[in-house]
Amino acid sequence: xxxxxxxxxxxxxxxxxxxxxDEGMLELIACTKExxxxxxxxxxxxxxxxxxxxxxxxxxxxxxxxxxxxxxxxPPSETEPQAAKQPECQTNPF
Numbered sequence: 001x002x003x004x005x006x007x008x009x010x011x012x013x014x015x016x017x018x019x020x021x022d023e024g025m026l027e028l029i030a031c032t033k034e035x036x037x038x039x040x041x042x043x044x045x046x047x048x049x050x051x052x053x054x055x056x057x058x059x060x061x062x063x064x065x066x067x068x069x070x071x072x073x074x075p076p077s078e079t080e081p082q083a084a085k086q087p088e089c090q091t092n093p094f
Contacts, residue, residue: 003046006054013054017042 005014017030020037027039037043044051056062 001046001050001054003044004050004054006057011058013051015044015046015051017044
């Protein structure tokens with residue numbers, strides 16, 4: 001997949017990125033080029049669906065959209081699976 005490498009041995013995804021924000025308001029960690037660079041730390045060349053697929057290949061679980069405190073304070077139902085511990089990745093700047 002262009003712009004990323006899946007490291008199955010270390011259970012990490014290396015994503016090619018460029019720093020685009022070093023000062024200002026932060027809304028996103030990463031975005032694709034020509035989208036929201038004014039509020040993201042880095043731009044990535046990989047397609048978002050490829051990043052998602054790479055994480056799923058490593059065993060990550062789908063998440064939930066962010067919510068405001070108090071919006072979803074209900075405990076998970078008995079049929080809802082508990083979140084599994086996600087693999088830890090370390091970043092190595094090059």
